Amino acid sequence: NAGVTQTPKFRILKIGQSMTLQCTQDMNHNYMYWYRQDPGMGLKLIYYSVGAGITDKGEVPNGYNVSRSTTEDFPLRLELAAPSQTSVYFCASSSRTDRVSNQPQHFGDGTRLSIL
């Protein structure tokens, strides 16, 4: 069972370039999340999705875009990379229904992104 898969694991971008961080999960989870982790700081929520076709901003959405066309995939797009976006990015997923909430989040292995 693959769980949450993120690609790529590492990437170096030049300022102004764009890229998409891929995230896919095979657990049929309806909720998916993108976080960034900066040194010495807690994870910050960038965007999240409660199901296919529905996305919403988190705590630090500026400079990013997301889409959720399928249950499995939740890509994160950086349009104009800036040095402030150098970070480690984590995708996560969880399941929630009307009868079952408060389920643990399952995390991918992260993408280490450097903007130079």
Added chain:
Amino acid sequence: KNEVEQSPQNLTAQEGEFITINCSYSVGISALHWLQQHPGGGIVSLFMLSSGKKKHGRLIATINIQEKHSSLHITASHPRDSAVYICAVRSTGGSEKLVFGKGMKLTVNP
């Protein structure tokens, strides 16, 4: 002030020691999570609790809702327990969003 505070920020222990990691939060919560992040970077969920105590192997997590405080205990610590331990809370109101502490780096020496 962060909504989730962890202490200490760093801890070095000798193999076999009993370890306690603390987490305090300032908001009403529906659940608290303890997560483990190994040096390779992957994050694993250890516990999710909303009251009382949970135990898994050498790990014990407790929560006191009235005092807004949780502890993660590691008995008979081992070098493989070396990791960053992260506390996160889900606030009341029905949202699935988590607020994370900064994490506590644990090093267990042989």
